Each structure stands twice: as structure tokens, then as C-alpha cells.
Amino acid sequence: MPELPEVETVRRGLAPVLVGKRIARVETRRADLRFPFPQRFRERLEGKKIASLTRRGKYLVATLSSGESLIVHLGMTGRFTVFRGESKATHGNYVYETGLGLAHDHVVLVLEDGSRIVYNDPRRFGFMLLVPRGELSEHPLLRSLGAEPLDKELTAEVLAVKARGKKANLKSLLMDQRIVAGLGNIYASEALHRAGLDPSRSASVLADAKGRPTVRAQKLVAAIRAVLNDAIGAGGSTLRDYRQADGASGGFQKSFAVYGREGERCIKKGCHGTIRRRIDAGRATFFCSRCQR
DNA sequence: ACTGTACCCTGTAGGC
DNA sequence: TGCCTACAGGGTACAG
Numbered sequence: 001m002p003e004l005p006e007v008e009t010v011r012r013g014l015a016p017v018l019v020g021k022r023i024a025r026v027e028t029r030r031a032d033l034r035f036p037f038p039q040r041f042r043e044r045l046e047g048k049k050i051a052s053l054t055r056r057g058k059y060l061v062a063t064l065s066s067g068e069s070l071i072v073h074l075g076m077t078g079r080f081t082v083f084r085g086e087s088k089a090t091h092g093n094y095v096y097e098t099g100l101g102l103a104h105d106h107v108v109l110v111l112e113d114g115s116r117i118v119y120n121d122p123r124r125f126g127f128m129l130l131v132p133r134g135e136l137s138e139h140p141l142l143r144s145l146g147a148e149p150l151d152k153e154l155t156a157e158v159l160a161v162k163a164r165g166k167k168a169n170l171k172s173l174l175m176d177q178r179i180v181a182g183l184g185n186i187y188a189s190e191a192l193h194r195a196g197l198d199p200s201r202s203a204s205v206l207a208d209a210k211g212r213p214t215v216r217a218q219k220l221v222a223a224i225r226a227v228l229n230d231a232i233g234a235g236g237s238t239l240r241d242y243r244q245a246d247g248a249s250g251g252f253q254k255s256f257a258v259y260g261r262e263g264e265r266c267i268k269k270g271c272h273g274t275i276r277r278r279i280d281a282g283r284a285t286f287f288c289s290r291c292q293r
Numbered sequence: 294a295c296t297g298t299a300c301c302c303t304g305t306a307g308g309c
Numbered sequence: 310t311g312c313c314t315a316c317a318g319g320g321t322a323c324a325g
Contacts, residue, residue: 002318034301034320058319076319077303104303123302125319167295177320184318239318240305282298284316 001072004182005231006250007058007244010080013245015053016084017115018062022122023050025110033106034075034127040093044068044130045109057145061136068130071141077241082117102172121158122241145181149224154180156206156213156221163206163217170206170220171199171280186237186259189286193258193268194223198292199285200278228239230255258286266291 002010026042040046049065062070072078101108109126117125131139145152146162150175162179173179174188185190192199197216206217236242236250239260243249253260257267262277268290273290 006318071321076317078319122304123317123319125302172296186318237318242318254302283298 001259002076002078002236002242003184003187004058005187005228005234005252006056006236007055007074007182007248008062008232009236010074011053011055011060013059014080014082014117015137017117017245018050018053018111020049020051021115021227022047022112023109024112027108027110029101029106033121033124034073035129037128038130041128041130045070056142056148057177058140059094059145063133067133068135069136071131071139072119073141075121075123075127078119078121078125078126079122079241079243080245081118081243082245083118084114092195093281117245118227126205128227144178146177146179147258148182149180149182149228154221154224156217157220159217160207160211160213161165163203164211166203169200169205169280170197170203171285173203173206174224175281175283182228185283185285186256187224189259190227190257191220191224192228193286193288195220195221196291196293198289199280201293222277256289261286 023045026045028042029035031037044066045064051063051065054061058073060072061243062072064070101118102120104122105120106120106124109117111117136142147158159179163173165172168176170192171188174183174191175185191198195216195219206214206220208214231237231252232249234252234255235244235248237252237256239253258275261275264275266273266275268288268291271288271291273288275286276289278285278287
């Protein structure tokens with residue numbers, strides 16, 4: 001579910017509630033998510049202040065006053081919802097009764113101001129880890145992450161260097177978190193459509209014989225940035241599970257050019273192609289066979 | 294060193 | 310209605 005725009009939207013929703021606040025109490029409703037919770041998980045969070053909430057790729061990183069950082073990945077269906085002290089709150093179709101909780105409410109952070117931050121995750125592909133702050137950048141999960149697409153570090157040059165000599169196709173390249181951090185199945189398809197590139201083309205078209213970036217690489221970097229920024233502006237994309245921290249749906253699914261639009265007309269000006277769906281590396285890929293080359 | 298497949302888990306949609 | 314299959318935003322562990 002959550003790719004970079006969704007994680008960033010959740011971060012922006014949580015930050016005003018969490019940053020500068022102290023965690024009074026932690027409830028865990030089971031022993032594990034994707035991985036077991038860290039040793040003494042609750043004790044290591046309770047009484048600590050949250051100094052900052054940042055994002056790296058699809059990871060959320062909360063820095064604690066104890067010197068440790070809480071790393072969270074939302075997996076496919078992870079969701080944070082904020083409840084500000086009400087005994088009963090309704091957000092869209094999501095109803096939460098304090099103290100009871102819904103199925104799959106796995107973790108509750110109770111802040112000293114009474115706010116409750118509930119982590120819900122039906123499929124449990126998400127996880128939470130605690131890492132000493134100094135070891136954050138060397139942590140195996142974060143260490144190998146590629147360029148942050150909205151920062152300057154993602155350039156056509158970087159993409160060309162990483163794509164050189166690769167057999168993988170463009171879609172797989174964009175999905176590879178070691179190359180670019182934060183793109184998933186939706187935004188890889190959407191970015192390739194914006195760039196006019198066929199997802200099944202070899203990634204090697206991004207570099208010339210000397211390893212210099214091609215025009216295609218420049219177009220692709222611009223398309224990645226644009227689609228991610230547009231999606232963040234719309235509060236992310238809601239297909240089924242994803243919600244913002246206040247329970248609201250995202251809006252970018254209304255602007256998909258290709259994702260989920262199999263059989264429909266291409267919306268690109270002057271192109272009257274039909275959107276196709278294909279399985280690539282086990283994942284559904286959507287594209288226009290006419291304007292994506 | 295790379296690549297494709299199976300798998301983790303639950304819910305939902307569609308065909309029969 | 311119910312049963313069965315396929316599929317879903319994630320990543321990883323393998324086998325080849």
C-alpha cells in the first residue's frame with residue numbers, strides 16, 4: 001500500500017501530534033508484526049520524548065530522547081490513526097472505541113496529553129524496530145537504500161550509473177529500493193507513463209556507452225519527482241487500506257494515468273492508445289503501448 | 294552477481 | 310448463500 005507519498009503524508013499528519021511530546025504508555029496487542037517487537041519494546045518507549053519524525057524511502061524514523069530511534073515500515077496495510085482523547089471517534093468508515101480497538105489494532109501509543117496513536121495492520125507485513133541513533137545509517141535496512149527521489153541526490157547521472165549494464169527492465173529498476181528509495185508498484189508505473197518509457201525496456205537505455213545519462217534518464221528523473229510531488233499534494237493514493245493519520249482517504253487515485261486503468265483510453269494529449277496490463281516480476285504493470293516506448 | 298519465483302498474512306472481489 | 314481462486318500498496322529468502 002504505502003509508497004513514498006503515502007508514508008510522507010502519514011509523517012506530516014503524525015508530526016504535529018508526536019514531535020515534542022512524551023510517550024506515557026504503550027500497548028502491544030500481540031507479540032509480533034512481521035518481526036517480533038524488540039526486547040522490552042514498551043519500556044524503551046515509555047517516558048521518552050519524540051524529538052523528530054523523519055522519513056527515508058518508505059521508512060518512518062522517530063528519534064527519541066533516549067538516544068534510540070523507532071523505525072517503522074507500514075508494509076502493505078499498515079496504518080496510523082490519531083485519536084485526540086475522545087472516548088469514541090469516527091473517521092470515515094473507521095470507528096475506534098478506546099480500550100477495545102478494532103481487529104488488527106496491534107500497537108497503541110498513548111501520549112502524555114491523552115492523544116492515542118493506533119497502529120493497525122491486517123496483513124502484518126509492517127514492522128517496528130529500535131536502533132541506537134548512531135547506528136541508524138549503518139542499519140542493514142537503511143544502509144542499502146538508494147537515492148531519495150525528492151532530494152538532490154537523485155539525478156540522471158546517478159540513475160545512469162546504477163542502470164549501466166543491468167539486465168533488469170525499467171520497471172524493476174524503479175521498484176528496486178537500492179536504486180531509488182520509495183517508489184512502489186503504483187508510482188513506478190505512473191512515472192514511466194509520464195516519461196513516455198516502456199516498462200519492459202532494458203534499464204540500460206538510461207546510459208550511453210560511456211555511462212553518461214541519456215535524455216530518457218533525464219525525463220525519467222523529472223517524471224519521478226513530478227508524480228511523487230503531485231501524489232503528496234493529493235494526500236497519497238487510497239486503493240483500499242491506506243488512510244491519512246486523521247482517517248481521511250488520499251486523493252491521487254483519481255489522477256492515475258495508467259494504474260488500474262486496463263482497457264481504458266490513454267489520457268495523454270494526442271495519444272488515443274489503450275492502457276494494457278502485464279505481469280512483470282510478479283507484479284501488475286500498467287502502461288500505454290502507444291505513447292510509452 | 295544477477296534474476297525470477299515462492300512466500301509471509303489477511304481480506305475482498307469475482308466466477309461458478 | 311457458499312466455495313474457490315486470484316489478487317492486493319511491501320520485502321526477503323531462496324534456487325537457478
